[in-house]
Amino acid sequence: MARRNNLAGWLLVSPVVLGLVVFTLYPFVASLALSFCEYDIFTPPRWIGLWNYETMLSRDPLFWKSLGNVLYYTILAVPLGILFGVGLALLLDARIRGLAVYRTIFFLPSIVPVVATSVLWIWLLNPQIGLVNTLLRLAGIEGPTWLASVRWSKESLVFMGVWGVGGSMLIYLAGLKDIPASLYEAALVDGANAWQRVRYVTLPMLTPVIFFNLVMGMIGSFQYFTQAYVMTQGGPLDSTRFYALHLFYEAFQYLKMGYASALAWVLFLMVVAVTALLFRSQHKWVHYGR
Amino acid sequence: MIDEEKPISRRRKQILWIVRGIFIAAAAAGALWLFVGYQPPRHKVWPGREKVVFWHMWTSNWAEVVQNIVDRFNESQDRYEVVPLTVTGGSLKTLIATSGGAPPDCMAQWESVIPAWAERGALVPLDTLMPPDEWHALRDRLYTAVRDIGMYKGHFYGLSTGMNIWAVYYRPDHFREAGLDPDKFPRTLEDLDAAADKLFQYDSAGRITRIGFSPRWLVQYVAVFGGSLYDPATDRLTFTNPRNVEALEWITARADKYGFERILQFESGLSTTMQASWPFISGAFSMVLDGQWRVEQLAKFAPELEYRVAPIPPPKGGKPLACWSNGNFMIIPSGARHKEGAWAFMRFWSGVDKPERAAEFYTWGGWLPITPEVAAAPIYQAYCNKYPQFRTFLEVMASPNVQVTPPVPVQAYMMNRVGWAEDAALRKTLSPRQALQQAARETEREIENDRVGKE
Numbered sequence: 001m002a003r004r005n006n007l008a009g010w011l012l013v014s015p016v017v018l019g020l021v022v023f024t025l026y027p028f029v030a031s032l033a034l035s036f037c038e039y040d041i042f043t044p045p046r047w048i049g050l051w052n053y054e055t056m057l058s059r060d061p062l063f064w065k066s067l068g069n070v071l072y073y074t075i076l077a078v079p080l081g082i083l084f085g086v087g088l089a090l091l092l093d094a095r096i097r098g099l100a101v102y103r104t105i106f107f108l109p110s111i112v113p114v115v116a117t118s119v120l121w122i123w124l125l126n127p128q129i130g131l132v133n134t135l136l137r138l139a140g141i142e143g144p145t146w147l148a149s150v151r152w153s154k155e156s157l158v159f160m161g162v163w164g165v166g167g168s169m170l171i172y173l174a175g176l177k178d179i180p181a182s183l184y185e186a187a188l189v190d191g192a193n194a195w196q197r198v199r200y201v202t203l204p205m206l207t208p209v210i211f212f213n214l215v216m217g218m219i220g221s222f223q224y225f226t227q228a229y230v231m232t233q234g235g236p237l238d239s240t241r242f243y244a245l246h247l248f249y250e251a252f253q254y255l256k257m258g259y260a261s262a263l264a265w266v267l268f269l270m271v272v273a274v275t276a277l278l279f280r281s282q283h284k285w286v287h288y289g290r
Numbered sequence: 291m292i293d294e295e296k297p298i299s300r301r302r303k304q305i306l307w308i309v310r311g312i313f314i315a316a317a318a319a320g321a322l323w324l325f326v327g328y329q330p331p332r333h334k335v336w337p338g339r340e341k342v343v344f345w346h347m348w349t350s351n352w353a354e355v356v357q358n359i360v361d362r363f364n365e366s367q368d369r370y371e372v373v374p375l376t377v378t379g380g381s382l383k384t385l386i387a388t389s390g391g392a393p394p395d396c397m398a399q400w401e402s403v404i405p406a407w408a409e410r411g412a413l414v415p416l417d418t419l420m421p422p423d424e425w426h427a428l429r430d431r432l433y434t435a436v437r438d439i440g441m442y443k444g445h446f447y448g449l450s451t452g453m454n455i456w457a458v459y460y461r462p463d464h465f466r467e468a469g470l471d472p473d474k475f476p477r478t479l480e481d482l483d484a485a486a487d488k489l490f491q492y493d494s495a496g497r498i499t500r501i502g503f504s505p506r507w508l509v510q511y512v513a514v515f516g517g518s519l520y521d522p523a524t525d526r527l528t529f530t531n532p533r534n535v536e537a538l539e540w541i542t543a544r545a546d547k548y549g550f551e552r553i554l555q556f557e558s559g560l561s562t563t564m565q566a567s568w569p570f571i572s573g574a575f576s577m578v579l580d581g582q583w584r585v586e587q588l589a590k591f592a593p594e595l596e597y598r599v600a601p602i603p604p605p606k607g608g609k610p611l612a613c614w615s616n617g618n619f620m621i622i623p624s625g626a627r628h629k630e631g632a633w634a635f636m637r638f639w640s641g642v643d644k645p646e647r648a649a650e651f652y653t654w655g656g657w658l659p660i661t662p663e664v665a666a667a668p669i670y671q672a673y674c675n676k677y678p679q680f681r682t683f684l685e686v687m688a689s690p691n692v693q694v695t696p697p698v699p700v701q702a703y704m705m706n707r708v709g710w711a712e713d714a715a716l717r718k719t720l721s722p723r724q725a726l727q728q729a730a731r732e733t734e735r736e737i738e739n740d741r742v743g744k745e
Contacts, residue, residue: 040410041388051742061732126558237713253702
């Protein structure tokens with residue numbers, strides 16, 4: 001009976017297991033092997049040892065450029081995302097009229113598909129007829145060319161990212177609801193004012209959620225692709241050529257599948273390393289209320 | 291301990307029924323679509339013939355033109371049946387089909403795939419499909435650009451079905467308004483600059499409201515200045531050829547005069563460059579560089595618009611009737627099963643065997659032909675009489691000064707870097723010479739990476 005149950009169980013999960021093996025595990029392992037090969041799809045892969053990794057470090061200036069871009073974006077976008085996410089959650093945790101409406105309004109952008117958001121922002125940031133520059137013009141400021149400007153292209157994408165913090169805001173809101181009221185009562189008894197309650201109760205108790213969003217945001221930033229692909233294609237002057245976009249071009253435009261696999265593995269290792277660092281740092285600042 | 295099952299409430303039952311209803315309705319709609327609405331792919335009409343699978347990139351009206359040409363071919367002989375299929379994103383799908391051992395027999399692609407795929411042995415050399423004397427005769431008849439794009443390392447891999455040529459579209463009404471004679475289009479680049487200066491317009495805040503002429507796209511002007519990005523004799527890149535540097539210096543000087551940011555700002559506010567909303571129609575540009583396909587579009591979307599077309603005038607020491615050219619090319623993947631059939635179809639369409647017959651196909655698509663014989667055919671001449679502006683493009687097409695993208699295996703990377711160099715010079719990040727030097731260095735390094743990686 002137990003054996004039959006076992007078999008039935010395996011049969012039921014087999015589509016998922018097969019899918020994982022064929023579409024995730026196999027490509028994962030294959031890409032590691034391909035990263036040591038010259039492979040252009042047309043001809044069979046040919047072993048070239050560490051050539052791809054050497055090329056990356058010493059013969060591909062765009063590797064460093066794209067890495068610099070992604071680090072710049074991560075350093076700017078992730079903290080800003082947390083700042084705005086937590087700030088919004090705190091505001092929307094207040095007991096005011098029409099709270100559900102406000103929450104819906106701020107959450108809505110995060111459920112718009114990325115490509116649609118990108119197209120919308122191309123228009124919002126249009127230097128001539130876009131809403132952003134029109135508002136700036138009303139204030140007497142001639143706005144920059146945003147996505148077409150080397151100086152502002154990455155910042156434009158960061159602004160757009162901040163617009164979509166509704167998803168993380170919702171998680172922060174859930175985190176806020178989880179903070180025991182007794183802690184606030186104790187703080188009140190101790191004479192803490194509103195800022196002190198936020199600083200010494202809310203934020204420490206929210207750190208597990210902030211930590212989660214930090215890790216997820218960092219991983220997402222390292223893989224930043226769609227918005228840049230749709231809005232700027234890496235330009236101007238490679239200022240938005242992010243790591244994943246560079247990888248994509250190497251693979252599907254220049255047919256360097258082996259090199260692209262090597263890039264993917266370096267990205268993977270970087271993400272693992274930064275995630276590990278974050279996990280190691282958490283005992284210093286994340287409070288699990290134990 | 292097992293929980294006692296709770297009875298399902300009436301409300302839950304209702305919800306369950308609604309969910310079931312939705313599923314049943316969706317399944318019924320799917321089945322209805324399968325049996326009634328679904329159009330199966332076109333099957334063979336002549337079962338006894340060899341099936342030649344042809345992948346192309348055209349949709350809607352263009353796909354109909356392709357279908358008509360295919361029908362003509364299928365009716366013209368009794369050995370092959372070409373089955374066309376629109377495949378968007380064709381190059382990636384062909385890559386996958388080729389690696390899976392099931393490529394189409396022939397396909398239409400942009401010219402940039404030729405060196406990259408030929409280098410990897412993924413294309414059939416077309417010169418091996420015909421006797422040497424026939425190949426030599428064809429090679430001598432082809433327009434220079436058609437031949438140069440199709441060739442890679444001594445073999446001929448692609449045959450064009452339609453070339454693209456660029457020339458200056460201009461508005462006679464703007465010319466008259468600015469005190470210029472539209473019958474005397476500038477004959478030199480210096481005169482073109484002077485005319486452009488008179489045609490620019492601004493609003494009270496100093497913002498551009500009309501562009502006289504704003505040159506960009508270095509490869510076009512490299513040809514006009516008499517420069518070159520590549521030396522076929524030495525197989526070396528020549529990005530820093532003094533004439534190329536002069537071309538980029540001229541482009542940046544023109545942008546500086548009106549302010550690159552200001553031009554970008556104005557252009558960003560214009561509608562897309564597609565068909566009816568082309569800003570030339572609305573008068574945002576007095577002169578603009580564009581391709582021959584606009585002639586038919588203008589006839590369709592702005593039949594009343596008065597406009598003319600002229601070749602890009604050369605600077606002192608430059609080349610007349612010059613531009614950069616590209617086009618759609620028919621290729622045969624090396625794993626194709628019916629190479630002979632594919633080649634027969636390509637000959638039929640492009641006019642290699644009967645130029646007079648193929649001339650009609652070119653008029654259906656508004657395409658530029660591959661040989662002077664096709665262009666001279668009465669039906670093509672009648673087309674040019676109907677659209678007189680088209681003659682300018684035909685005239686440039688026949689010129690030996692038309693240039694094509696250098697046939698290097700890393701062509702896509704190279705063009706990306708050339709575009710980068712132009713952008714860097716326009717934004718003053720580097721001087722034109724430095725920008726071209728850096729683009730050359732990076733492209734040479736990429737060629738070297740590609741070569742050593744293969745060894």
